[in-house]
Amino acid sequence: MSRISAARAEQLIALRRALHRVPELGFAEVKTQALLLDVIHKHATDRVEVRTWKTGILVRVRGRVGARTLAYRADIDGLPITEQTGLPYASEHVGMMHACGHDMHMAIAIGVLLDVIEEPLDDHVLVVFQPAEEGPGGALPMMDSAPFLSWWPDVICALHIAPKLPVGTVSTRPGVFFADTSELTIDVYGVGGHAAFPHDTVDAIVVAAALVGHIQTIVARSVNPLDAAVISLGTIQGGTRQNIIADHVQVTGTIRTLRQETLTVIKQKIEAIVDGVTKAHGARGQIDYGLNYVHVVNDRACSQQFEQWVRQDGRYAYIESDIAMTGEDFGYFVQRIPGMMFWLGVDTPYGLHHAQIAPCEDAIAVGVDVVASFFRQWSARLV
Ligand SMILES: [Zn+2]
Ligand SMILES: [Zn+2]
Incomplete structure (x- = not known):
């Protein structure tokens, strides 16, 4: 059974649409940051610590004393593309669009955060909202920032929407993933x-x-x-x-x-x-x-554990991914922290960075369920 209730899925879809309306370019994600902070503060408990870095946000849900830290990273910037989806919640910012699914990534990150707030893990969970993935690159400077350094994670994971894969499918590979x-x-x-x-x-x-x-x-x-x-x-x-x-x-x-x-x-x-x-x-x-950007290399042990868990769990389909010649500044995180990235199927005929891309929003609940459930597996298996 999914960890995500129908009401929560609806809440996250509404949040994704609100974020979709206001795409902003790298290091100018001001409205985006405000929207995210609003949701985070509404649900924060005394276990939750929030810090900002430029237009990014780091949220830590404390586990027990001496615990390790599991991180999930979402990128938050849009692209200089004029949206042509005709959707009622299309971009209100002329010439800008969330055409790479980072609005989906953010909604999923909030879903994971709320799941962990409601049912904390023994380990700390760090949710990272990283600006400027499309450029000029937020990962590297964010990793060197005081908030990140003081909450340095033991493992990190991220996902990217995959237009060609059906909803309910995840895909990754050990080793080199992106170029x-x-x-x-x-x-x-x-x-x-x-x-x-x-x-x-x-x-x-x-x-x-x-x-x-x-x-x-x-x-x-x-x-x-x-x-x-x-x-x-x-x-x-x-x-x-x-x-x-x-x-x-x-x-x-x-x-x-x-x-x-x-x-x-x-x-x-x-x-x-x-x-x-x-x-x-x-x-x-x-x-x-x-x-x-440096290539994204998935840690072998992490990605194999992920594959094993998806296959054993059986609710979602796992496909071994090919290497993609795409770039992602998540590569800097996994250069220094063991971790992995995976594709999440969103079933749309248009590719990433296309003016008509419209990811299927049912994938949000899948993304939250996969990450939140895998975090609990990871937490139990980390030595
Ligand atoms: Zn992109
Ligand atoms: Zn992207």
């Missing part, structure tokens, strides 16, 4: 001029075109075929008019690998190509790697 990621921006500076006098110019478009072609040889020719890597260039912008030679082109993209060493090799190759190609044409190039 190392790096943003990439290349600026090419040439010399502009009249289209009829190319010999007096350095055409930034021709240089950028050469760069795009050369960069696509890196994965094919410089990375071991048994080691996965992706370089995708998502935008190219430059020029002002058909008969003017462009003096500036900007190319942006993302690099994803499963090992930091591979990411380093790829960056060195990009630098060599940009240096060589721009020099050959008499242009100048500039590279910026922007946001970088």
